[in-house]
Amino acid sequence: MTSIALLSQQRLPESRTVRRKRIDAFPYLMLLPAVLLMAAVNLTPILQGFYMSLLKLNQFTLAQYLDAPFVGLDNYRQVLFDADNPLRTGLGHALRNTALYTLTVSLSAVAIGLAVALLMNRDFPGRNIARTLLLLPWIVPSYVVGTLWGFMWQRDVGIVNVVLVDWLHLLDEKPFWLLGSNSFWAIVIPTVWRAWPVMMLIFLAALQSIPEDQYEAATLDGVSRWKQFLHITLPLLKPVIVIQLMFQVIDNVYSYNIVSMMFGNGAGYPGEWADLLMPLLTRQSFSYWLFGQGAAVSFVMMMLMLVFVGVWLKAFRKSMTGHD
Amino acid sequence: MTEHRLRSRALDALTWTIVVVSLLPIAWMLLSSLRNYSDIAAGEQLVGGLSLRWQNYRDIWVNVDFFNYFRNSLIVCGLTTLISTAVAACAAYALARFRFRGSNAFSLSITVTQVIPGMLFFLPLYMLYRNLGQSFGLVMLDTYHGLVFLYVALFTPASIWIMRGFFVSIPRELEDAAVMDGCSRLGAFVRIVLPISAPGIIATATFVFLLAWDELFFAWVLTSSADVQTIPVGIRLFISQFQHRYDLMMAAGAVSTLPVLAAFFAGQRYFVKGLAAGAVKG
């Protein structure tokens, strides 16, 4: 080859560099602030929190903090099995409520969000305005939502009863919304109200990224709209739905603000049907100085949620990576 | 064709009905905030005529420490947004562009942080802050920086998640071109990638502001004086103090909503497109 012949005629400096892999510091440096923050605020406190759950921490020993008496799994045992334990009282209800609440809210928010996204996925005058307006319930801070709906659910002066009984005559008597089994709906409805707009936004974006020609081809083939939804839209949306459901579940299991503002501090305790896990834990831990046990329950919850996330992602991993 | 038009009209009507119904509670909040307290207590609804009582708004500023709460929330949430966005942008860029040891582990840990209940680590955090103050003289409890530090740590993971989606969608060739033009990698990030992804960054920042504004639990635990306490804490204290003054409560609620509303409208162009796209990809 001509080029090699030329090569040998030139005198080029010999290569002195050794071929070695240089470790690039740049990404690590970029990551550093975030890592430090998370280590300081998330990692260490969690480890300490776990350790706390193994200690007897009450109003007497709190000052010793991590030097408080070590009781091993006693906290866990007490909370789970000890009938007199104040944390345990109401725990059964709170768990049941939280499970029902999470299920209801998550599914409703996703379903309503999806339905409205489908509705919004056409061109009509004022669409952008409508989309912005629909998002407003989410903008309202959750504690305001709690306060607002706490007011709306009031038996005598609340607007809900006024509308139902006085104006529309759908009911004869004004029920209590913040007591008894009604209180479950009293917390579910505001949560759904606040949650579905974001779902709608995300699903709408996903819907809009589906190319038109898929539907056009189906229409030419005579496929009905409903079937198009089932066989084109849903499969393509599956990854998004799966992820959003997962986030919804996590958010709702830990839900705190709405219940706390609707019921806490003088507006009455949530009662049997509206008490959720986090409000209960917070209230009882602070009232009875049972921080070790509170940490125990929290730790168990965290483990459960980690398992949930792991199982969930594994179960749906195929559907998420299959679609691009 | 008319069937198509009828259908369109029906869908339009349905859509706007949903909008109106969805906004009713908010409208009610605004209306109630302007009502006379005695009217509300008496159960009178709209009968009292439209005599708007702007007085309520003045009352909450004067009688309650609302001005302080408002100011504190603005400062804390504003700082949180700025710092968190900056930190998250750097981390997200590293994750989006580079393959390096530990990147998977880090991504995983971001997901894990979302699963952690505040209840689990609030006490250790409180103790940490207390110890820093007592042993090292670095006061963290009941301070702006204490709260901001925590908030930044809380909200950065979600920001990273979203921003990573944006950075991945920027063609690598742009950064290659910048490097060939003489930029360092940091320079390429700052001069090229950041300006291009500005919409996404603004969207994420708006999101963080909303999240920070919404935070109640830690604000309650880590602060004790009206100099630092934020709006949610203030409202909570307020409820126990003024149990049946719904008019004032609604006014407080309305005022609390204003800044996030403003932030949202300011960033909404980017927000609606950007956040959803990032979420879909991410």
Place this chain on the structure above:
Amino acid sequence: MSAVTLRNIRKDFGADARVINGVDLSIEPGEFVVFVGPSGSGKSTLLRIIAGLESQSDGDLYIGDALANEVPASKRGIAMVFQSYALYPHMTVYENMAFALRMAGSPKAEVLRRVERSAAILQITHLLDRKPKTLSGGQRQRVAIGRAIVREPQVFLFDEPLSNLDAALRQDMRVELSKLHQELRATMVYVTHDQVEAMTLADRIVVFDGGVVQQVGTPTQLYESPSNLFVAGFLGAPKMNFLQGTLSAASASSAEVALPSVGTLRIGADARRGKVGDAVTIGIRPEHVQLGAAGDDDHAELIDAHIDLVEYLGDHLLAHMSVRGVPHALCAKLGGPATALRNGDDARLHLPHAQCLLFDANGVAYPRIR
């Protein structure tokens, strides 16, 4: 002194992905060299190594006569035009073109002068205040080239710059690039998978496949004397016809090949290294296949063929034919009176022995004797 020298360059991605497997190359100043090959052949990676955007796993790179292995990309005296132009969307055309100079700290007046000069060469002066997204594809291309010219580099690198343009525009830009090269007299290294671009633009072509250089030479050299089957089949459209046979006689100046069911062909080639009985391949380009009349002077047999399909292209036609004993269709490019041929006709073919190429069982060409 050559403009760019590559010595034994290797590149691995991970443990088992060897993308470039030992490349030695020397590029002369002012030369237009085209790297051509199929996707994944390593040509783009090699370009990026020259640019400094990737570093080689082994081997040395020299720019001019200085060792450039550790020199950062912006200091190599190299400018690159990217496939998707990579124009900064948030800057105007002027700012795009000025960016590199500003990074280097050039004074404003100098920047202005150079940008305006490049803009004039590419006739984009009227676009200087516009943003990239308001420009057409062809205009963006020019800006990308302009951005490279501004830096007054020693070497220009082009990474498939025309592949995003439509066919008509591509042709125009090809001509412009050629003219640009003549005007600037700069060294240009151009990567493409399109052999037409390679043939028309290059002073020399480097053919890549599987991370290895298959052949380096002028377009004529590669077209007329391809060194292996791959190069022979890659350049030229329609593709060269290949027939399998066995060597029945071999000498220093000619070879006889027995084609089953067809007959024997005599070919001008230095076949000394072959043995009788070796499997060989004959190659002949479609434009050299002739419709035969009896009585040719080189004892070539006429081959019976059946025309399966005729593609009419105005001044010539492509006849796809099947021949008994040959597994795949042969293609002939015919003009003139042959344009009367129709599908289903029978014809007799003549393969002029001066135009046949001979390849051994490994695909390596026997040197051609004319």
